[in-house]
Amino acid sequence: MDAENKREGAMAEPDGDAGEKTQPPVSGLRYETPYELFQAIPQIKKLCQHRPREDEDSMGFLGRLRSSTTPEEAVTYAAFAARPKMAIWWGYECIRTLPDELSDHDRELMEKVARWTTYPDAENRYKVMRAALWQVPKTSAVMLGLAVGWS
Numbered sequence: 001m002d003a004e005n006k007r008e009g010a011m012a013e014p015d016g017d018a019g020e021k022t023q024p025p026v027s028g029l030r031y032e033t034p035y036e037l038f039q040a041i042p043q044i045k046k047l048c049q050h051r052p053r054e055d056e057d058s059m060g061f062l063g064r065l066r067s068s069t070t071p072e073e074a075v076t077y078a079a080f081a082a083r084p085k086m087a088i089w090w091g092y093e094c095i096r097t098l099p100d101e102l103s104d105h106d107r108e109l110m111e112k113v114a115r116w117t118t119y120p121d122a123e124n125r126y127k128v129m130r131a132a133l134w135q136v137p138k139t140s141a142v143m144l145g146l147a148v149g150w151s
Contacts, residue, residue, distance in 0.1 A: 028086035034061040037081055044080050048073045084151035089117050091144045098140075105131075106141035113141075116148050125149060 031037040034052030038044055045051070049070055052061045058081060065074040079087055092113050095102070102110065109131050116124040129149025135142045 028083055029058060029081050030083055031081070034058055034077065034081065037077075041080060044076070047076050084147075085117060085120055088113065088144065088148055088151060091140075091147065092117065095140050095144060101139075102141060103139070105135065106139055109135075109141045109145045113144055113148055125151065 029037075031040060033054075034056060035054045038052055048065075050065055050068055050073055056064075062074050062077065065071060065077060078090070082090060092110065095110065109128070112124070112128045112131055116128050125148055128145045132142045132145025132149065135145075138146075
């Protein structure tokens, strides 16, 4: 068998998808539609004036919230709609864009948050929570650290 055939043989997949390593995408949302989210977490109704329609998808609802008289409800919806790890990462990315407003403690806390998003085990979650729990003032980074702890 020549080298070309050996390479092809090595690359050939055994029966079916046995060698497949690609994972299907996982949704970053807790529920498929905003309506389902509002049904499952009724407390969100206390925080948002606007309600999703039964047939409305997330982008449609976000667009409607953004152009409403209370566009901040889009942030509230997104915080509830996203799975905890995704919501934390989103908050991390938002805060990271404000480096001049971060204290040394905030930077250290943000490093712990980033570590938790990569390694979301209980030990890292507790480290973040301990670093955030008694901090004053409650900066955005501290609030994000608390969110990790409560996730």
